[in-house]
Amino acid sequence: MPIVLNGVYPFNFDLIANGGQAFRWNRQADGKYTGVVKKSVFEIYQSGDVITIESSGGDKEEAFIKDYLDIPRDYNQIEHEIKKFKELVPAVSLSSGYRILFQDPWETTISFIISANNHIQNIKRTIENICMKYGEPIDFKGKIYYAFPSPESLADVSEDELRLTKCGYRAKYIIETAKIISSGKVDIYNFNNISTEEMRKKLVTLPGVGRKVADCIMLYSMRKFDAFPIDVWMQRILEHIYFNDRQVSLTKLQKFAEERFGEIAGFVQQYLFCYARNCWQDIVTER
DNA sequence: AACCAGGTTATAA
């Protein structure tokens, strides 16, 4: 029987699944989302504040998936805090129910290396290709899914072969990063008790990982909520709200966000990102 | 056909 979570609010799985943090959730015609997390397939359906979850791993996955979905955290309080910045009220209202998932650091690292200068469609396709080619198969409801492959299984792949997954020039970044991670030279699974700044310095030593990708990794897989990834959408919306549409350098925007939002910057980023992506037309036409 | 997109890297001022 399925896992049922009651009274989960605010929670909007459409935003969570499509909000740029994860690439492996797919909406079915019936409104259910299917995705692979770690070694299990999950099927999630939201109806109001009731979340119904089925998994290839069965009911024993309940604690894991609740942690992944960040269920224990009081997002009502977080949204309330952020709305104290009155310029953020529209963003929070329109993206209420967003949650920051607790994903696997390795998968998140590779996923966001692939995301650089890329389209969402191609990012998702490439990740699926990599999983199908190198990941472990998982049977769920008579269908085969594939887990994200281990660092070891990508470390020995040739660049030409990996390029068949359509990752392009990022192939060498992926392979080199896989080698560094699997060798333990950068131990992303034991970054606990390290400051965000220290962690960022370690992460950007990985090829293909710059400031933006490093902050995505920390925010989406390490619960570093003061991380503040700035992509083109964030740049646009920040310049629009705070700098009268003037062009501002990334480093200045980073500094600005860090000083203004501090410990909750990561949450602010999510609401602003969704707001900018989903409502850009309205934002610019309203003047 | 040229240009762009969830940036990073390598070079140059």
Place this chain on the structure above:
DNA sequence: TTATAACCTGGT
């Protein structure tokens, strides 16, 4: 320290 070009791929 800050600025510019090149980069796979697939879509317009």
